[in-house]
Amino acid sequence: MIDPLDFVQNAGIRHGRIPVADLARLHDLLFDKEGELIYQISGQFDKNAKPGLQLEVKGRIHLNCQRCLEKLACKIDLKTFLLLAKNEVELQQVDEDDTIDAILATPDLDMVNLIEDEVILSLSISSRHAEGECSPLKLKSIEDNLIDKKKTAHPFAALAALKKTN
Numbered sequence: 001m002i003d004p005l006d007f008v009q010n011a012g013i014r015h016g017r018i019p020v021a022d023l024a025r026l027h028d029l030l031f032d033k034e035g036e037l038i039y040q041i042s043g044q045f046d047k048n049a050k051p052g053l054q055l056e057v058k059g060r061i062h063l064n065c066q067r068c069l070e071k072l073a074c075k076i077d078l079k080t081f082l083l084l085a086k087n088e089v090e091l092q093q094v095d096e097d098d099t100i101d102a103i104l105a106t107p108d109l110d111m112v113n114l115i116e117d118e119v120i121l122s123l124s125i126s127s128r129h130a131e132g133e134c135s136p137l138k139l140k141s142i143e144d145n146l147i148d149k150k151k152t153a154h155p156f157a158a159l160a161a162l163k164k165t166n
Contacts, residue, residue, distance in 0.1 A: 008043035
């Protein structure tokens, strides 16, 4: 926990490593909980003398491919500047500008939650391997499963089977 405005005033710098296993909100998107993220946060003033946090996060995580459901290695290389809004009114004013990312400068900012938020926001909505990189056996299994479900899903499928046997 840091007081972000005090952190900026003192030109604070924090860095470290966070095991992926410690990022609970990220777990639903992951194939496994292996790896760690390396981060650095520094307090700075922007070109307009507004306080902000410069955040850099690097690492590698394993996501679920939405196409084949197998492991998808994802490189995290995130650099962002977050303007610190002193109150809700200032935050709303800044939010109107799509080119600026801002957060509310609460006196007890949880850096791990902030890092996790930024990583989640940086991920693709539908993560998948590049075309042709999915496991063909896994894709075939998924397709066969879907076809089997379609065959039995029709409400009259059982009647059609009975008709064929008579």
